[in-house]
Every structure is written in structure tokens, then in C-alpha cells.
Amino acid sequence: MSNFTWQRAVIKVGSALIAPDGNNVSAKYLLPLARFITESRAAGKEVIVVSSGSVAAGRGRVVINHPASIAEKQAMAAIGQMQMMANWQRFFDCPCAQVLLTAEDLRDRTRYVNIKNTLRELLIHEALPIVNENDTVAVAELKVGDNDNLGAYTALVAQADTLIICSDIDGLYTADPRKNPDATLIPVVGSITPEIYCLAGGAGTAMGTGGMRTKIEAADKCAQSGIQTLIVNGRDGKVFDALLKGHCPGTVFSAQQSRQTARSLWLTHTLKTRGVVDIDAGAKRAITERGASLLPSGVIGVNGKFAAGDAIELRCEGQVLAKGLALYDAKDLLQIKGQKSSQIQHILGYDYGEVIVHRDDLVLLP
Ligand SMILES: Nc1ncnc2c1ncn2[C@@H]1O[C@H](COP(=O)(O)OP(=O)(O)O)[C@@H](O)[C@H]1O
Numbered sequence: 001m002s003n004f005t006w007q008r009a010v011i012k013v014g015s016a017l018i019a020p021d022g023n024n025v026s027a028k029y030l031l032p033l034a035r036f037i038t039e040s041r042a043a044g045k046e047v048i049v050v051s052s053g054s055v056a057a058g059r060g061r062v063v064i065n066h067p068a069s070i071a072e073k074q075a076m077a078a079i080g081q082m083q084m085m086a087n088w089q090r091f092f093d094c095p096c097a098q099v100l101l102t103a104e105d106l107r108d109r110t111r112y113v114n115i116k117n118t119l120r121e122l123l124i125h126e127a128l129p130i131v132n133e134n135d136t137v138a139v140a141e142l143k144v145g146d147n148d149n150l151g152a153y154t155a156l157v158a159q160a161d162t163l164i165i166c167s168d169i170d171g172l173y174t175a176d177p178r179k180n181p182d183a184t185l186i187p188v189v190g191s192i193t194p195e196i197y198c199l200a201g202g203a204g205t206a207m208g209t210g211g212m213r214t215k216i217e218a219a220d221k222c223a224q225s226g227i228q229t230l231i232v233n234g235r236d237g238k239v240f241d242a243l244l245k246g247h248c249p250g251t252v253f254s255a256q257q258s259r260q261t262a263r264s265l266w267l268t269h270t271l272k273t274r275g276v277v278d279i280d281a282g283a284k285r286a287i288t289e290r291g292a293s294l295l296p297s298g299v300i301g302v303n304g305k306f307a308a309g310d311a312i313e314l315r316c317e318g319q320v321l322a323k324g325l326a327l328y329d330a331k332d333l334l335q336i337k338g339q340k341s342s343q344i345q346h347i348l349g350y351d352y353g354e355v356i357v358h359r360d361d362l363v364l365l366p
């Protein structure tokens, strides 16, 4: 069993755990998982759930006599999503927050920033975000397609350090153990090579989507962004006791580099800046010495036309010090520069948060 540490995790829960009978929700497998989430949160860790199961949960309520059409599956998802959320809420005193996403939402910069801000705010307010694909509006070309990859995108947008995929199998095996009884569990995958992809077979049950392949794809996306991925058997309550102690009885896919390094490299080298914001000496000290976020009160000048979510440079007395993602566009920032954060709502009529650049989205330049 390998050891792991984490602070913010996305936990992906497959349909087989939500709706083990394939046509209704069940508490059967969720109790140990919910206890793991509650105890982890009590220990100061942060959790976002990506839950499958809406189609399976709604199946029994839509009568069909043939393989379900897309519209019928969408109807099942619309009904089942309610059952699935209500089932989750039963386990928690904190509010569960429904977040429904499509691939389009993740591709569009403004929506991406909104998703990120919403998740951040939900965590601040100690709610439990529960994400699923918005199956009622997403048809093939709009879909992420499977919740393993949705889990990876959610881990990226939420800046998690860990993705935990709870499946109906113990982890990644040398072959699909349902077809090959000699297959053995692989406890650690250091790097995701084409050979690792070759081990993956399809889904194990009629409810599952993607099987092991989509889990490896998800782990690959995460590893490249400095996020580790665990695949564990969510049907085995003892797994969660082990996870609470920092042991992984399944497979750990290591992150290729530290999350901070991956994110800093992305911010520093990949993102083209769209504007320059001049800041005063107090803001400079806060950012460089205390690792603080940039507040509007420290902004003295706004240059360029940038949108919310664009990368900008932060400059003090002619020297560019840092690069970060702006939470407000240039037009808004011109109005709120030099003002107290509490004035933002009053001046703009809305408020995307009290900071201009959050410290998580800021890198100091050498
Ligand atoms: N190399 C492999 N190791 C483990 N499981 C595999 C492998 N190849 C294919 N599988 C299948 O993947 C299934 C898990 O994926 P899936 O059915 O999509 O479930 P989920 O609902 O958890 O996403 C397992 O039950 C197993 O049959």
C-alpha cells in the first residue's frame, strides 16, 4: 500500500456506487465514503465531489421498451439528478451544492473563471460542491463524455492537489480482472506511458462509462498539471479507513511535477498577458513579502484592454513584479482602482470577489 498526502481533493464517484441496482439511488456504498469526507473536512481538508449516477438513478422512472434514446436518457438524467443530490444531502449537515457543467463551460474563458470562483466561494462557505455533467443539455459534441475526465477538469479548475476516483474495482490491474483472473494490481504508476494505456479495457458494468481508459486519461491530465490521482474501490468501506490514514490500497498515479511548479510554469510561460496594472508600494510589499492577493486599494493605474480571467502584469515604479489572472476586466478596474473592496458592489452594481488577483493565481517574476 502506498502513502499519500493531500489538502484539496476532487472525489469522483461512479454510477455503480450511486445506483448499484442500475435504476435507483442507494445509500449502500455511500456511508463509508461520506464519513471519509466528513472526517477529512473536520481535519481541515477540502473536498469537491464529482458524482455520476443521474441517468442510472432516473432509469426506473422513465418507462421504455427499447434501448433508451438520447432524449429518454436526458429525461432520466433530469429526474435522477434530483434523486442523486437528495441522496447525497442525507449524509451531510453542511449544504450540498449542485454544479452542472458541460464541455462548453470549461472551454469558455469567462465561464471557466465563473466556475472557479463559484467553487472557491462554496469551499469558503463550507458547502460540499457536487459536480456532474449537465446531461440534459449536453449531447455528444458538447459533452466531456465521462465523469472520469470531468473529474480531472474539475481538479484543474478547482486547483486541487488530488483526484480520487472511486470505482467498482480495486485499482489499475495489469489487465481487466473481470476477463483475466491472473491480472495483478499496480500500486503506483510513476509515469503514464503508452504501455499503461494498453492495459485499459472498457467499462465493467452496463452503467459504467469509459472503463479504465477514461480513468487513465484523467490521471494523465492531472499528472501533467501537478495533481496526483488515486483509483480505489469505493465498494469497500475499509478503503476509506486506509485513505483517512494516508494509505492508498488502490493505484496512485504520481504527479509529474509539483502542482505549484506546474501552475507557476503555466502562468509564467504559457499565458500571454493582455494588460499591465500599476500598483503602489504597499501592494508591492503585500504581494512580494506576504504572498497576499492584490486588492483594488493598491491599484493606481490600468493599461490595456483585458477581460476577466485574462493574464495581466503587475508593475510598481516601472518594474514588472508579478503576473496573475485578473478577476475584473480593465473597464471595471478603472472604476474600482484605489477603492476599498467593500465599495466594489456599490460602484459596479456587482461583485466578483474582494480581490483583483487572488494569491493562488499570482506568480512573482524573477
Ligand atoms: N486494466 C484494468 N484494470 C482494472 N479494471 C479494468 C481494467 N480494464 C478494464 N477495467 C474495467 O473497468 C471497470 C471500471 O470502470 P467503469 O465500469 O467505467 O466504472 P465507473 O462507474 O467506476 O466509472 C472495472 O470494473 C473493470 O471491469
Ligand SMILES: N[C@@H](CCC(=O)OP(=O)(O)O)C(=O)O
Pocket (backbone or CB within 6 Å): 013, 014, 015, 016, 051, 052, 053, 054, 055, 056, 077, 132, 133, 135, 145, 146, 147, 148, 207, 208, 209, 210, 211
Ligand atoms: N453524467 C452521467 C455519468 C457518466 C459517467 O461517466 O458515468 P460513470 O462511468 O459511472 O462515472 C450520469 O450522471 O449518469
